[in-house]
Amino acid sequence: MVMDPQVLTTEETAAFLRAHVETVRRLAKRGKIPSFKVGKDWRFRREALMRWSEEQHSPSKKPLVLIIDDDEGICRTLSRVVAGIGCRMSCATDGGEGIALVAEEEPDVILLDLMMPRMNGPQFLEKLRASHLDLPVVIVTGFEDSELMVQVAKYAPVMVVSKPFEAEQIKRTIQAVVAGKAYARSTG
Numbered sequence: 001m002v003m004d005p006q007v008l009t010t011e012e013t014a015a016f017l018r019a020h021v022e023t024v025r026r027l028a029k030r031g032k033i034p035s036f037k038v039g040k041d042w043r044f045r046r047e048a049l050m051r052w053s054e055e056q057h058s059p060s061k062k063p064l065v066l067i068i069d070d071d072e073g074i075c076r077t078l079s080r081v082v083a084g085i086g087c088r089m090s091c092a093t094d095g096g097e098g099i100a101l102v103a104e105e106e107p108d109v110i111l112l113d114l115m116m117p118r119m120n121g122p123q124f125l126e127k128l129r130a131s132h133l134d135l136p137v138v139i140v141t142g143f144e145d146s147e148l149m150v151q152v153a154k155y156a157p158v159m160v161v162s163k164p165f166e167a168e169q170i171k172r173t174i175q176a177v178v179a180g181k182a183y184a185r186s187t188g
Helices: 010-017 021-029 046-056 072-084 095-104 121-131 147-155 167-187
Strands: 007-009 036-038 041-045 064-068 088-092 109-112 137-141 159-162
Touching (some): 007 046, 010 021, 021 095, 064 072, 072 088, 072 167, 088 095, 095 109, 109 121, 121 137, 121 147, 137 147, 137 167, 159 167
Parallel strands (some): 064 088, 064 109
Antiparallel strands (some): 007 041
8 A cells, every 4th residue: 555655654654753753643633743643543634744843833822831739839839920911821739740741842941849649859850851851940949958859860951940949030041041942953
């Protein structure tokens, strides 16, 4: 059977997008990427993928901030700060949920707590750095002198903001990271 060269398999799409095959399947299953089902797997039209990819990287798209903290109060506070500077955001209550959200849509910056149940900050960073070496991470913690910070150092670069924090400090940090990424894209 000869396939239309404009229709890609999941594996070809993963190579085309420089993404993991399972990430492509998850995006297709959730309807986040233009696709259609053939048998038990997905197919992708090259032209639709190109349009989708351009939309994902459009400068008009608001930056995405991923907040990972098990304290709902901190999540609400950080969410208000992020919304106040015009960014989109997602929240996760532990590192495992955070990894799943990164697989759905890569954020522009991650605000990460260290002390969390199930998967703590260093464990999250270990998994994250396996596939996203340069994704900006800001550690937001009250334990900057802890053993966890020593573990985090293995997965640098990261920035650190101490709790309790000022909203203005978080705003400036996010704005600096987003501006740096925009500059890198424009010169790269």
